[in-house]
Amino acid sequence: MALNSVSIALTGSGGAGVMTSGQVLVDAAAKAGWYGLMARSLGPQIRGGESAALLRLSPSPVQAMDDCYDLMLAVDWGNIERFASEIPLTSKSIIITDPEQGDVPAIMLAKNPIVVPIPLKEIAASVPQGRVNMVALGIVAALAGVPEEFCIEVLAAALKKKGPEALETSIAAMRAGAAHADKVQGVPKLDAAVKTDKERWSITGNEATGLGVLRGGVRYVAAYPITPATEVLEYMAPQLPKLGGCLVQAEDELASINMVIGGSFGGVPAMTSTSGPGLALMTEAIGLAVASETPLVVVNVQRGGPSTGIPTKSEQSDLNIAVYGLHGDAPHIVTAPTSIADCLFTAQWTVYLAEAMQAPAILLSDQAMGQARAIIDRPADVAFIGQRLKPEMTDGAIDEGYLRYKVTADGVSPMAIPGMKGGEYTADGLEHSPRGTPSTQAQHHQEQLDKRERKITGFDYGSHWAEIEGDGEIAVVTWGSVTEQVREGIDRVAEAGGPKVKLISLRLIAPALPEKMAAELAGVSKVLVVEQCHGKQFTKYLKASYTLPPVVQTLNRPGPLAIRPYEVVAALNALAATSA
The missing domain is CATH 3.40.50.970 (Thiamin diphosphate (ThDP)-binding fold, Pyr/PP domains)
Incomplete structure (x- = not known):
């Protein structure tokens, strides 16, 4: 389903405090019962430079940014041109700007957003030792509907070491900013937050x-x-x-x-x-x-x-x-x-x-x-604890004839730990015999190569090799951080009555598991590969490692511009119209 959410960008020069304001806002939203996501866009400078806290708040779980931002608050315009393309706006987007910081740069006005001037610095100066980022927090929290009490609770924890005066100053600046929020109209309102006993992180x-x-x-x-x-x-x-x-x-x-x-x-x-x-x-x-x-x-x-x-x-x-x-x-x-x-x-x-x-x-x-x-x-606890195979011991010593690199059916051989009596062996980069002794013999090289490959390719990875959802003649194969954008795009296609789409997001990249992939692609005639890479590395790896359906298209782009859900929707609709 389409997510009810609000997307917010807080921008300013490094040191302006927008990251602090963003983190307080997303944590306060969580306390109020919402979910949230905050990404960071930073320049490579050690000090100063550009920065942006990019947020999305929703009553539903959210781990991907939306297509564009509903609200942008600029503490200043320092170096905005360096990352303006990472903050897509529309004619419905609202920019809050401090007139004292100068005109809104033309690059931010390309989509004709609504501009609302609010004297942030002047408001901060009205509070003894007031900070602009706290004024910004107050405005944005009020517009997003995040209750003040939760912002104060998060601030109290964050400023505990700085003493009560710092907290009182921050609260005063935040309230001063919130008093100006009524100058802004049109920010999407979230559905009411629902408090839950379920633990959230x-x-x-x-x-x-x-x-x-x-x-x-x-x-x-x-x-x-x-x-x-x-x-x-x-x-x-x-x-x-x-x-x-x-x-x-x-x-x-x-x-x-x-x-x-x-x-x-x-x-x-x-x-x-x-x-x-x-x-x-x-x-x-x-x-x-x-x-x-x-x-x-x-x-x-x-x-x-x-x-x-x-x-x-x-x-x-x-x-x-x-x-x-x-x-x-x-x-x-x-x-x-x-x-x-x-x-x-x-x-x-x-x-x-x-x-x-x-x-x-x-x-x-x-x-x-x-x-x-x-x-x-809170994620479920799982039982995966690293356990390596060790040799058996009798009377405090490893049985005679221990072979560290013994050729076994599954390729895994017992690994002695230094100090285990009878477990001494050579471990270096030279090819070796089962004992561990360096060897140039073709037989030893062949059997050790086979052994090392067998233990990787023959292991039982269970169902964890990929996240798989849905079914249909079209499959999206993806990996890593773009998975959430893909998932939201697929949901939008389904809500609009579009084609049925299967999601396959690989958690195990290597080794490839051709039989498992073949089973999941049975009945699939078209594949869309989505990746954040200029050279289509993932697409090429899939083609080299798996047998894919006849029609394979790729939605790809290098960083830093994130792939957005609407792009996944467009790519899927275009693929659906393509002849198999």
């Missing part, structure tokens, strides 16, 4: 990923901070010691991945977090983990590329390096969460897969979900 994709790997059993993290993955580490750093683990900030990505290999070799489930440039540096060491059969998880929060690219913007363009980037025949696991909420499950599941198969796993998140904050229902 305010969480980002990066926080959910961190929680997921902790639940999966990770207790050792080594990583080097990099945008937009740093928040994974910031979340985990204080949590790990509570669980008996630790986080080490390494000097670079090369050090971090090798520290993780060492920690995992020592028997502790381990992971690192990075983005595209860091993943590129790690690929040789990940190959070492493949050869030595050392489990680990690499969380890669994608950003615009190549090279340094666009560090603060989202893109799904690390697919190729994640799947194909290791030298030699190096079977490994690649997963991808389908939403902010799913980051928790997929991260936990990924740790389980890595430990069970004694293999490296790369989890592909991205900036769009990693740094976005959503109000979600």
Whole structure:
């Protein structure tokens, strides 16, 4: 069904406080009984630059942005041209602007939005030590219908360390702003919020990923901070010691991945977090983990590329390096969460897969979900805990004749932990015999290649390999953060009486599972692939790995412009009119 929602953009120069106002608003909406989503658009500058808090509030669960914004409040117009295209407006959109900040830039007037001048700075000055972002919060909360009491409750928690004076000043500025909200007409009103006893979380994709790997059993993290993955580490750093683990900030990505290999070799489930440039540096060491059969998880929060690219913007363009980037025949696991909420499950599941198969796993998140904050229902607890196979011991020692890389039916062989008597073996990047002794024999190379491949391709991934919904002759195959936009687009098509559409969003990218995909595509004659990538990497991977129906079309675009639900609707209607 069409979502009843209101979309809001708060913009200003870095340091103007729009992110704080946005987060208070979405958390207050949650307390009132609504759901919400807040994405961030930032410039790459260390200080200053442009920034925007992009929000969508709704009485129904929401994890994707709408087609356009109903309301935009600009604290100032600093560098707006750098991200104006990320804030689509219409003739019904409303812009609130402070006349003291100058005229509305022409680029924001292209669709003839309604402009309402409100003297934000002047209102803030009327309150001792008042801040413009709190005035903005008051106006927007009043227009969206978010009760003041919940804004105050969230502010009280956020400003607890700053003392009562800071809270009183913020409340006064917020109320001063709310008093001017009646100057604005036409902002969509949400259905009344319904309070519920069901627990809800305010969480980002990066926080959910961190929680997921902790639940999966990770207790050792080594990583080097990099945008937009740093928040994974910031979340985990204080949590790990509570669980008996630790986080080490390494000097670079090369050090971090090798520290993780060492920690995992020592028997502790381990992971690192990075983005595209860091993943590129790690690929040789990940190959070492493949050869030595050392489990680990690499969380890669994608950003615009190549090279340094666009560090603060989202893109799904690390697919190729994640799947194909290791030298030699190096079977490994690649997963991808389908939403902010799913980051928790997929991260936990990924740790389980890595430990069970004694293999490296790369989890592909991205900036769009990693740094976005959503109000979600509390996810269900799942039982996936990383457990690696260890050798049996008799009288405190491993049975004689232990073979670390023994050729087994499922490809998984017991992994001794340093200190286990009788479990000594060589683990390095050289090809080896079942004992672990380096070997150049063709037989050893063949059987170890087969073994490493067999354990990945023969594993039972169950139903978790993809999120599958609906049925029809048309299927949308997608992955990652665009899944929610696709889901909303499919719902709109159904509501309008359009063609029936099946959704297949891959959670397991590699290895490919041709039999499972074939079963889901039975009866499907047309496929629409949706991806946030210039080079159609996902489309090409699907064609290389699966047998697809005769008609395959792609809706793709590089970052940072998000694919919107209306574009999915248009692509599906066009595909429906195409002859099979």
